[in-house]
Amino acid sequence: MSHEITLEWPGDREETFTAEPGETVLEAAARAGIRLPYDCRTGTCAECVGRVLEGRTEHRRMPRALEPGDQEENYALLCIATASEDCRIRVGSRVKTGLGGSPWG
Ligand code: FES
DSSP states (O other), X not given: OOXXXXXXXXXXXXXXXXXXXXXXXXXXXXXXXXXXXXXXXXXXXXXXEEEEEESOEEESSOOTTSOHHHHHTTEEETTTEEESSOEEEEOSHHHHHTOTTOTTO
């Protein structure tokens, strides 16, 4: 089942697109022509991190760049995150600075 994803950036920018089953948020965004930052695409760098504000995502492999507390606070690595429901996700460089225990925090 596909799901609707809305990304929101600081300020008023929002983009909504559809993620197909098994497709990561990063892949679905790219298919919709939306550029998001990424590096490793394997869940190890946190370059792609977002914060899920509504809905639910699941990581399709171990999100090594996240501490357990980060996941409890709904941070998701969008390169390996698939949507389980329609989602609203905050993105932008400031999201990464909120990660606990990170060298950016
Ligand atoms: S691009 Fe590195 S964790 Fe997603």
